[in-house]
Amino acid sequence: MSIVLVVGGAGGVGSAVVDGLVARGRPVISTVLNEDEAAFVRSRHDGRVSANIVDLSYPETAREKMIALASACPEMNAVIVCAGVACVGSVETTALSTYLKTYQVNCVSAVAIYQATLPVLRKNGGRIILISSIAGRVAVTFMSAYVASKFALEGLCDIMRREAEPQGVKVSLITPAGGIKTNMMQQQLDGLEQDFQALSDADKERYAYLYRGYANVAGSSLSSTASTPEQVAAIVFEALDAAEPASRYLAGDGQIVTLMTSMSDQQKDAFFLKMFADGEAFTSSRVRNIANSQ
Numbered sequence: 001m002s003i004v005l006v007v008g009g010a011g012g013v014g015s016a017v018v019d020g021l022v023a024r025g026r027p028v029i030s031t032v033l034n035e036d037e038a039a040f041v042r043s044r045h046d047g048r049v050s051a052n053i054v055d056l057s058y059p060e061t062a063r064e065k066m067i068a069l070a071s072a073c074p075e076m077n078a079v080i081v082c083a084g085v086a087c088v089g090s091v092e093t094t095a096l097s098t099y100l101k102t103y104q105v106n107c108v109s110a111v112a113i114y115q116a117t118l119p120v121l122r123k124n125g126g127r128i129i130l131i132s133s134i135a136g137r138v139a140v141t142f143m144s145a146y147v148a149s150k151f152a153l154e155g156l157c158d159i160m161r162r163e164a165e166p167q168g169v170k171v172s173l174i175t176p177a178g179g180i181k182t183n184m185m186q187q188q189l190d191g192l193e194q195d196f197q198a199l200s201d202a203d204k205e206r207y208a209y210l211y212r213g214y215a216n217v218a219g220s221s222l223s224s225t226a227s228t229p230e231q232v233a234a235i236v237f238e239a240l241d242a243a244e245p246a247s248r249y250l251a252g253d254g255q256i257v258t259l260m261t262s263m264s265d266q267q268k269d270a271f272f273l274k275m276f277a278d279g280e281a282f283t284s285s286r287v288r289n290i291a292n293s294q
Contacts, residue, residue: 002124003076004240005069006030007113008083009051010037012182013131016229017080017236018049029073031065031083056083056109057101066116077126078240079117081110084131086146088188088214090207093199099145106149107156114160118169127170129239130157131232134177138260141272142210161247172239177252179218179226189218213276227252259287 004021008014009030021028022045031054032038038051054065070076085105087098110130121128135143136150154173161171179185196204196211235251250257260268271287 002078002126003027003029003073004078004080005073005076005117007054007056007079007081008032009049010040011082011084012180012184012229013232013236014080014082015041015044016233017082018045020230020233020237022049027075029069031069033083056105056112059104059108059112062109063112063116066113070117070120074120075124076117076120077124079113079121079126079128080236080240081113081128081130083109084184086133086143086184086188088142088146088192089144089195090142090203090210091144093203093207094145099148102145103149103152106146107152110153110156114164118164118167121169122164122167125168127172127240127245128160128164129172129174129236129245131236132157132173132175134175134257134260137175137257138268141276142214158247170245172245172247172249174232174235174239174249174251175257176227176232177250177254177256179221180232181222181226181228185218185222185226189215189222210276213278216278217275256287263287 004026006014006018006021006028007030009018009028010032014030018028018030018041028048029050029052030041032041032051033055034053038053041049041051052065052069054062056062083105085102087094087102089098114128117128120126130153132153133146133150134140135147136154139147139151157171157173164171192211192215196208199207232251235249239245239249260271263271
């Protein structure tokens, strides 16, 4: 039976995807960041799912490990990339090393995975499914490194799709329309105060409103409008099962993406200024109300 590789199988969405595949009786192999995550995956599935340690911060090394995995699994016909990192902070105060790591994990590693697995997927008529973000379509204030990496991923996946499809390999991108209730989002919130206290007094004065606003918006969304990993996984399975998968899928409230991408730059600027000032959840009705007020 064909094998599915889940990259980032211990994270929120990745774990939900692995759970769903196991429930369907599909053979699954996964990659994880470290031994703790590997132990979690093995324990959760009683050793039925292999957990291979691959650090996407080092794309060259990750590519070699992915080549070895693909060579050991000639029946592989699907790769689902769920791994990613997200950080927050102002453009001025975010370290250059943070930009580099975020880009390596969220974008360059996607190239490494594509290059490593394309030969076996081409042989089997397989597909690649990657997880993007609304931050790949709309520049969300206070998330510059994440936004830059996801904008890059969007364009990269267009090119992957155009080059792979003539070879019989389908490439699809899934965009959660808002936040996802995962540890990554909670970790952002947990680290905000520490990050803020590390700023200089002058930067605290300049950017305090962004820290407060993001904490309020993200906290409100996390408890109300954010999608669950299982909801995103359901869209992954839609792309996995489709005879002719779409190039892009939306998970969650797709009206948000439609509304935000149709707004002028001035409307978006006003929206994010007001959203951070009010600290309310990111919803389609809120986007519409602010857009209509401009």
